[in-house]
Amino acid sequence: MKQVLEKLSASFEIEDIVYQRDDLTFLSAKKENLINLITHLRDIEGFSHFVLLSCVDWIEDDKFQLTYFLNKPEEKYDLGIRCMIDRKEASMDSAHHLWKQIATYQREIKEMFGVDFPGSPGVDEPFILEGWDNIPPMRRDFDTKQYSADTFFPRERPKTNDPKEYMKEQMHPGEWGEYRKEKK
Amino acid sequence: MSLLNIETDRSKYPVKGEDGKLQIDLDSHKYVKLWQGPNHPGVTGNMALELTLAGDEIVESKTHVGYLHRGFEKLIERRLFVQGLPTSIRMCVAEPDSNEYVYSTCVEQLSGIDIPEMAKWIRALLLEMARLQALLRVVPGQGGTFALGLGVQWGVYMRELILDRFEELTGGRVYHMFMTPGGVRGLLPGGFKKRMEENLKEIDQFVINIDNLMYSNSVFKKRAIDVAVLDPSWIDKYGAVGPVARSAGYNRDVRKDYPYLIYDQLDFEPKVMNHSDIYNRSRIRWYDIQTSVDLIRQIMAKMPEKGDIKAETPNVLHWRIPKGETYVRSEASRGEYGLYMVTDGSDKPRRINLRGPSYTQAVALLQDLLVGANIADVAAIMVSLQTCPPEIER
């Protein structure tokens, strides 16, 4: 498999190759090359089984990572192809023509992350959510706990106590730390 | 036979417009829009099919999911690695143990932990038991879709027997939460193997009974053979896996292809068939029941009596995993069941993404397979693909 990857890196500018397991390799590809690369892998290299399309939000780098997972059933080998795209105007070329299920993945990622795949069938239709009017929920900046607390009438419960703070209150209130802070 | 063969007038059928979509004008009274679901009395769970019918033939179908969406992948992003376990397993209620396995293994793999031998055997035992109980629901369920309810009554009882063993071993009936990252939570209780063997004997008898009741049944055959035939070229095109792929001649089984746990020490051969219709897709699961029963017997005979159950792990309350990503797959009763996990050096996963077989089979494949099918066969086709909506929407 290493030879194949070397051959590929010449023509498709792949980088960051990580041999995760004997049968699993991750690599990064550029956005422009990606569709060509997976088409090549499917048609020439025999990666006929498309496993998964996933998206990771790297909010601190302002990037979305799309991971295309391909499997070669004959050699029992997996390839995870990462592709970093800009988070601001997140958009990616659609690959729905390569495998039928990709349209579903793209529809879900559009809904959950807001990454657009122009041309993918039904990509703008709601898939899982209904009547959602907030930012796409899988983005890191969406705070699900806060949203739930604001929306779904959580039942009131007794306040919890931190053992350390509680013991301090009970056994040694007014210690140095606070005194110093006041002074400052 | 010829009495039933009424030639349909296809002149009324919709044609594709310029945008590639079928032109369906509901107000023309040629078509009926019919929703099947989401309240679904069958065995699959809440999922809706939006069917457009011409007569009793389906001309367009669309899968609607989201009725069971809980946002697991979001929730696990804010849970510690150990806390992710009870959460992640609820992604699929029909066979939760595969979730346990893939989740725990992802965590172990990314932190470089090897689990003890004993834990591997117990995990394999749990996975096989889980496969068995799932199949015991779905195999007679296929009969249920043709209004043959008796098999369901038997199957659910057989499944109860396995659940009793689960309860005894793991302390839980449906959600077991037994494979914590690092190992398992206990050894087999005393007398477990004996009671299990008794149950397996009953299941052996059940296998014969269900063969008589369903697979030899002329009505069942009439309804199932040559209905919704899946072209072998569709398997890769639609990402079909597991029994569906095997019924179409693809010998794909994760247990054989990527032997995990102790499956390389077991002797089994997954059944492969060459004509994927409802009958064979269901039949192959009937063979799988036998394989599973056989595997449970093998595991119980070969597993060691004693041993460590858990590897040493970091303190679970602040278990950090360095940046990395991995994909772990296992063979669930429905086929390849995988989890993609990304970590970023913190004490919580950055992202997990579950790949369930139904994600491809119940959306893209089902939608296209239903076109041209009879309205009466919809439920049967759904069950023959072993649709499980919770793993689509998670």
Added chain:
Amino acid sequence: MSLKDTLIPFKAWGNLVKKPVTLKDPMREGAPRYRGFHKNDVDTCIGCGSCEAICENEAIVMVPAEGIETKDGDSGLRPLVDYGRCCWCGLCVDVCTTGSLSLSNEHTWICEDPEELKYIPGIDKKPWDEKEEGWKKPVPNYHFYGQERVSMEEMEAEERGDSFIEFVKGYSKEQAQKEADRCVECGICVATCPAHMGIPEYIKAIRNDDIEEGMRVLYETNPLPEICGRICTHKCEDVCSVGHEGDPLSIRWLKRYIADQVPSDKYKEILDTQKIYKGDKKIALIGAGPASLSAAYYLSLLGHNCTIFEKLDKAGGMMRYGIPEYRLPYDQIDKDVKYIESLGTEIIYNTNVDAAKFMELKENYDVVYVGTGLHLGRSTAIPGSDHEHVFQSIDLLREITEGKEIMVPEKVVVIGGGNVAMDITRSIARLQKIKYGKVGVITTSLEKEEVMPADREEVVEAREEGSIINPGWGPKSIEIEDGKIKGLHVVRCLSIFDETGRFNPSLDEDDKNFFEADMIVESIGQGMDISYLPEELKEKIEFGPRGRINVDDYFQTSLDWLFAGGDMIQGPDVIHGIANGHKAAIGIDNFLNKK
């Protein structure tokens, strides 16, 4: 499709003659391992909150429980379980530090009011409290955090037996992080630590490999981390919740690890004390022991000018002159003291404060703080104890530190079972080893082995080094022949305290023993020397029972300008001295502000 296919399904009718599988009474018991409703043994539970920390559903909240008192090692909180959240995973049981929490196999609870579905297991009585069966923590070898302490490298007994070099080597980074990883961050130790140090926080800093943060946390409450990291009596480790089932965390060594990592010239930068405000108030502190050093440190942070008067020529007090070098190297004391000095505290050495000097200090300073400690050895007062070769351990230790030659005969008996007794035992053993190549020390104490006040590891290590520890004997008399000591007569000690809890040893006169010795060292406690207090003041100061000076919560005596702290108030213990220091600093600051 044959006739057979039509007929064979009718075989199902055969079931008519089978026994039905329906359960007559469907209410079954859960399996013995079933994860049902929660039980809690509230007497064993210490309210550490690990169950709350691991609960992914926030189903557990820690609440004060009726009849449970907050005390050392028990937060007084108990888990309240909300069945509107619980998912019965049982992780709370698996993580429970004491093993008090378990699940019963009861599984049915029906109600119309959802508010009912929360309760404090063990406190709110439930029908399943008495049930034996149910999920318990898996045993053995199933742990959610390390049970065994990461052992610290030490010199072997042979190697260390003849030298005063520090024999405990300290953690490496990996070891420290591994040990820090065992912490469950409950914070129960904080209340027990006399100085209430931020223990979970600095352990967390080690885990995050953020030594600077750890340093800041240490100095928040303890200005002598190098010293405490070595010789603290670590009361925190006694209450450590991890210690209920495994070894307690070695909190002391972790503290030492942080302090060891930082070179002294980085202190000011890390602790942000390059510039501190200085006011015009002057405080005199007598004795450069931990109590005064600690008070001086915090007072200088509050902007006061401190001057410490020390009788001897080095700072550290009992830490330097009472504790042998192999436990606490002198350069580590210097490191801590140097930093305190660098904040503006002046230490005047070789100044003996007597009554006249004391009155002078009172005139020239706003406040006087005394932390003179316990430097007067107590005698057993048995016949023969006035012999010139009967020594006080405290005097010997001081002389060893000062580099004086002390008498080291081949046979020595030490009376006493505390840490000081161990210190002198091990020091003499080393000197003997150097001088004779062998060890001949017998240490005996009133207390039996199990209740000896000395730290366990001290006893073990002393034995490793060749000393004989033979506890449980009451000294009777010292046999003297020709003006030379022959040995010590002892009788078996049955108990130390009488029914009322007073010190009143009962001895079995028939069970006798004799320890040969050329020299005897008494190490049964120390007293304070307050002869420097002028008589007219002594009359005005209130004294409590057993001759101790009465102080309020902030260590102010009945004379408002006089504060006292350290061993003379709280008994022999470094960490108490430090704790007194910062309390007293608050008290002094308040007093000065009012003035």
Added chain:
Amino acid sequence: MSETKNNNKFENPHYAKREVTGPDGKQFIVDPIKDYFSDERPKVYEPNSIPVVEKFLNWARAESLWVLGFGTGCGSIEIPPLMTPRFDAFRFGIQSRPTPRQSNVFIISGYLAVKTLKRVIRSYEQMPSPKYVLALGSCTINGGMYFDSYNTINRLDHYIPVDVYVAGCMPRPEALLAAFNRLKELIKEGKGEKANEYAANFDWYKENQKKIIKDWNMPDYNW
């Protein structure tokens, strides 16, 4: 009532007023909301004035609990064991029905996604009174596992009234049977009045429902 407060974003095209050609070629206007649904509000049921009759009716109701076959969450996997030979709920007068029109017990078997809640409300309103609701598991009580999920409700009693709660995640068939027994007791005592509560506090329930179902593109009350 028939005036639904649609916001345009989520308008349901099937419910739009439109002109239609009938099979006979005639053209006519349909206004689905007005034509297909009744706009009457739910009514509070008054017990029969003769206590004996009411008692008899309650006995009859208690002994024939027909459950709507709508599994909303994980808990629905424990319904088949309940209905099959081992636990055989049929012998206690419990059976499952495929349509709300024939059922009087609604089992909310665990978590409710917002999308399902919409269907649950419709189904519940279509059930004939007197009707009862069983809520299974932590999820219906205070959110359970999914207390912090953006797509599942936290407490069911804000959307439809609940008669009996069953603790567990998920409750076993035994617990379900016990819940049915409790429900029977309640009905026989004449306390199964939660449907009346829904009718009495209809506006409050609607307000809560509409707070989270943002695409409210159906009539306010469907029956």
